[in-house]
Amino acid sequence: MAVYTDVAAEDLAAFLADYDLGELLAYKGIAEGVENSNFLVHTSRDYFILTLYEKRVAAKDLPFFLGLMEHLHARGINCPQPVKNKKGEVLGMIAGRPAAMITFLDGMWIRRPSSRHCAALGEALAQLHLAGLDFAKKRPNALSVSGWRPLFESCCERANELKSDLKKFLAAELSHLEQAWPRALPEGVIHADLFPDNVFFLGNELSGLIDFYFACTDALAFDVAICLNAWCFESDHSYNVTKGRSLLHAYAQMRPLSRGECDALPLLARGAALRFLLTRLVDWFDVPTGALVRPKDPLEYYRKLRFHQGVKSMADYGIAGSEL
Amino acid sequence: MAVYTDVAAEDLAAFLADYDLGELLAYKGIAEGVENSNFLVHTSRDYFILTLYEKRVAAKDLPFFLGLMEHLHARGINCPQPVKNKKGEVLGMIAGRPAAMITFLDGMWIRRPSSRHCAALGEALAQLHLAGLDFAKKRPNALSVSGWRPLFESCCERANELKSDLKKFLAAELSHLEQAWPRALPEGVIHADLFPDNVFFLGNELSGLIDFYFACTDALAFDVAICLNAWCFESDHSYNVTKGRSLLHAYAQMRPLSRGECDALPLLARGAALRFLLTRLVDWFDVPTGALVRPKDPLEYYRKLRFHQGVKSMADYGIAGSEL
Numbered sequence: 001m002a003v004y005t006d007v008a009a010e011d012l013a014a015f016l017a018d019y020d021l022g023e024l025l026a027y028k029g030i031a032e033g034v035e036n037s038n039f040l041v042h043t044s045r046d047y048f049i050l051t052l053y054e055k056r057v058a059a060k061d062l063p064f065f066l067g068l069m070e071h072l073h074a075r076g077i078n079c080p081q082p083v084k085n086k087k088g089e090v091l092g093m094i095a096g097r098p099a100a101m102i103t104f105l106d107g108m109w110i111r112r113p114s115s116r117h118c119a120a121l122g123e124a125l126a127q128l129h130l131a132g133l134d135f136a137k138k139r140p141n142a143l144s145v146s147g148w149r150p151l152f153e154s155c156c157e158r159a160n161e162l163k164s165d166l167k168k169f170l171a172a173e174l175s176h177l178e179q180a181w182p183r184a185l186p187e188g189v190i191h192a193d194l195f196p197d198n199v200f201f202l203g204n205e206l207s208g209l210i211d212f213y214f215a216c217t218d219a220l221a222f223d224v225a226i227c228l229n230a231w232c233f234e235s236d237h238s239y240n241v242t243k244g245r246s247l248l249h250a251y252a253q254m255r256p257l258s259r260g261e262c263d264a265l266p267l268l269a270r271g272a273a274l275r276f277l278l279t280r281l282v283d284w285f286d287v288p289t290g291a292l293v294r295p296k297d298p299l300e301y302y303r304k305l306r307f308h309q310g311v312k313s314m315a316d317y318g319i320a321g322s323e324l
Numbered sequence: 325m326a327v328y329t330d331v332a333a334e335d336l337a338a339f340l341a342d343y344d345l346g347e348l349l350a351y352k353g354i355a356e357g358v359e360n361s362n363f364l365v366h367t368s369r370d371y372f373i374l375t376l377y378e379k380r381v382a383a384k385d386l387p388f389f390l391g392l393m394e395h396l397h398a399r400g401i402n403c404p405q406p407v408k409n410k411k412g413e414v415l416g417m418i419a420g421r422p423a424a425m426i427t428f429l430d431g432m433w434i435r436r437p438s439s440r441h442c443a444a445l446g447e448a449l450a451q452l453h454l455a456g457l458d459f460a461k462k463r464p465n466a467l468s469v470s471g472w473r474p475l476f477e478s479c480c481e482r483a484n485e486l487k488s489d490l491k492k493f494l495a496a497e498l499s500h501l502e503q504a505w506p507r508a509l510p511e512g513v514i515h516a517d518l519f520p521d522n523v524f525f526l527g528n529e530l531s532g533l534i535d536f537y538f539a540c541t542d543a544l545a546f547d548v549a550i551c552l553n554a555w556c557f558e559s560d561h562s563y564n565v566t567k568g569r570s571l572l573h574a575y576a577q578m579r580p581l582s583r584g585e586c587d588a589l590p591l592l593a594r595g596a597a598l599r600f601l602l603t604r605l606v607d608w609f610d611v612p613t614g615a616l617v618r619p620k621d622p623l624e625y626y627r628k629l630r631f632h633q634g635v636k637s638m639a640d641y642g643i644a645g646s647e648l
Contacts, residue, residue: 003355009432009525025430025526028364029355031327040352040364042430047371106349106366108333201333202349 003029004054005037005095012041012050015094018085019101021045032197035213037097040104047104048083052097057213059098064139065212066090066100068132068189075131077124078208080105107200107207115246118231120206121199122250125191125227128209129220129255132189141192141218143275145181148174151278158285162299170278173305177271182219182264190223191215195230221261224251225268228317229276229304237303245318252324262324266311273308277301327353328378329361329419336365336374339418342409343425345369356521359537361421364428371428372407376421381537383422388463389536390414390424392456392513399455401448402532404429431524431531439570442555444530445523446574449515449551452533453544453579456513465516465542467599469505472498475602482609486623494602497629501595506543506588514547515539519554545585548575549592552641553600553628561627569642576648586648590635597632601625 006029013024022044030038030049037052053062066082070090073081082090083101092099110117141147152174159166191198193214200208224247232243251257257265280298314320330353337348346368354362354373361376377386390406394414397405406414407425416423434441465471476498483490515522517538524532548571556567575581581589604622638644 006435008435010436012432024432026428026432026524030364031353031355040354042371047366104350108336108348108350111330111332112334200350 003031003037003039005052005097007037007039007050007052007095011094012039015092015099016041016043016101018087018092019083020086021048021083021101041101049080049102049104050094050099051102052094052099054097061139062091062098062100064137065215067137068135068212068215069102071135072128072131072212077128077131078105079212080208080210105200105208105210107202109197109199110201111196113196113231113243115240115243116204117196117201117206118243119246119250120201120204121194121227121231122247122252123254124199124206124209125194125223126251126254128191129188129223135189139216141190141216141222143192143214143216143279144218144222145177145271148271148274148278149178151282155278155281155285159281162281162284163302166302169302170274173270173274173309177267177274180267181271182260182267185219185221185261185264186258187217188220189215190218190220190226192218192223192226194223194227219261219264219268220255221257221264222268222272224248224257224261225265225272226275228265228269229272229301232317233304233307237300237307239304239307239317241316241318243318248314248317248319248324257324262314265314265317266308269308269311269317270305273301273305277305327355327361327363329376329421331361331363331374331376331419335418336363339416339423340365340367340425342411342416343407344410345372345407345425365425373404373426373428374418374423375426376418376423378421385463386415386422386424388461389539391461392459392536392539393426395459396452396455396536401452401455402429403536404532404534429524429532429534431526433521433523434525435520437520437555437567439564439567440528441520441525441530442567443570443574444525444528445518445551445555446571446576447578448523448530448533449518449547450575450578452515453512453547459513463540465514465540465546467516467538467540467603468542468546469501469595472595472598472602473502475606479602479605479609483605486605486608487626490626493626494598497594497598497633501591501598504591505595506584506591509543509545509585509588510582511541512544513539514542514544514550516542516547516550518547518551543585543588543592544579545581545588546592546596548572548581548585549589549596550599552589552593553596553625556641557628557631561624561631563628563631563641565640565642567642572638572641572643572648581648586638589638589641590632593632593635593641594629597625597629601629 016024026042027039030040035056036054039050041048041050072079080102156167198211232240280296283295284298340348350366351363354364359380360378363374365372365374396403404426480491522535604620607619608622
């Protein structure tokens with residue numbers, strides 16, 4: 001929920017003069033996304049999203065993100081598309097920020113996903129992975145295992161403010177994952193943040209995927225692990241095996257998981273939980289003044305991590321390895 | 325900037341089933357308004373604003389606000405219109421809040437108004453006042469002189485945290501205004517909050533007025549005084565006589581100000597400044613947890629009030645009484 005940077009009408013009109021999108025008629029800051037500032041823009045041609053990239057998104061990564069959206073869209077993934085300006089460029093500057101005009105995608109995100117939604121998500125995730133296989137650009141995942149220790153170090157001294165002995169717990173988990181992290185799994189483009197608010201539905205049909213600003217090159221199964229965390233737990237943080245089974249089964253129908261991926265999934269799920277636990281902890285202790293962002297509960301991911309620590313095999317996620 | 329209440333897609337779809345607006349296609353929380361939660365809603369028929377009335381807006385006042393918008397629109401004022409549902413009603417309930425679907429109004433608000441914008445505002449304000457003269461409903465102004473002492477009492481103990489001796493200053497000003505407040509000026513419907521962000525322009529043309537949730541029955545010239553405060557000061561809080569003259573001249577072309585109104589204007593302007601100074605002080609010390617609202621600087625209105633205290637006549641606002 002964020003509009004970090006205000007945009008004056010005169011500045012937006014000047015920015016739009018470089019595009020072939022008609023006259024500016026209206027724009028509103030929208031309360032979505034936590035990394036960037038987003039505006040819904042009405043021109044005489046259509047509605048668009050204007051995204052201003054704030055400093056948490058590195059400018060050097062923008063060609064990867066915007067190129068990926070174009071690549072995926074060309075392969076049939078319904079995702080927002082950057083709009084080219086008259087010079088054929090997708091990136092401009094407004095209010096001192098790199099900015100892009102993006103097509104407006106209809107659809108609503110589901111606050112309370114059912115196992116049916118989880119199945120749709122699983123299928124779409126596999127389609128995304130397949131469509132990304134021939135994307136040429138690479139971007140390392142800064143929020144995979146090698147990125148966790150710096151995060152841990154920046155928040156560990158205050159971690160126990162949230163829960164006693166949390167620092168010790170995190171240190172042990174981090175050491176274990178650093179040592180045991182699987183390194184030879186099939187890689188490709190992963191979304192890396194495919195939470196329910198980034199997946200649109202129209203009626204019961206999944207209608208689109210948004211927010212590719214964490215996308216990177218990493219183990220595809222790590223994306224599955226992130227989604228298990230994001231989609232298959234109840235509001236009391238208990239794991240729902242029916243949802244997990246739906247997600248994994250639908251994914252594997254489209255892209256079968258290898259034996260190695262299945263064996264690694266419990267560890268990947270721990271890693272995914274630790275990744276969100278750490279970034280939420282950092283955000284919890286470092287809410288920028290005036291950012292108008294409500295930090296998310298880090299301990300939600302502590303509880304999920306504890307669940308994954310107890311998982312012995314895929315069966316605990318609701319599905320037998322042989323079904324994948 | 326506010327979305328206080330989230331709305332689930334299922335709940336919004338159920339709400340829209342009572343309307344003849346087609347299928348729900350998308351909705352986004354928008355970062356505008358500080359009293360209510362607002363969503364931009366795309367249906368298969370059009371774009372609309374969904375407003376959820378939060379507790380700062382009294383439910384009993386909603387028929388006044390919504391009826392006023394219909395009344396003004398019928399008299400040619402370009403303002404958002406409440407949409408009737410299939411039962412002919414404009415008010416429903418969603419997520420436990422009274423809620424209305426409102427037409428989407430194109431136009432942008434001007435971050436840096438020029439004297440030309442001030443003239444357009446002055447003319448529109450007078451048109452609004454004339455159009456409201458035959459509106460039957462009444463609503464007392466809870467934020468006029470009789471409402472200021474309770475506000476003062478709720479914030480005076482902490483006022484000096486912002487500025488030394490502010491409490492004493494406020495007490496003296498309040499006593500003076502209570503004693504000297506003009507009581508026999510022409511009354512009617514006033515907008516009471518016609519700041520630049522509530523006035524839309526398309527190009528150089530004023531295209532619409534929004535946000536009638538402070539509208540009430542009061543001295544029309546008090547609305548002029550509010551606009552002088554809101555439109556005619558520079559960012560360093562100095563008064564711009566050119567802008568003031570533009571606003572007042574354009575207003576009077578449409579609705580001449582009486583001698584009594586001209587004489588009262590400096591006092592009304594002090595009152596308007598005190599009203600915003602007090603409400604901003606209250607908000608400053610009482611930001612609701614998690615409201616994601618950045619409180620506005622109260623001292624901006626201290627400085628404006630100091631200016632008005634020095635005003636001797638309309639001439640100090642940039643115009644001779646004889647020109648009105």
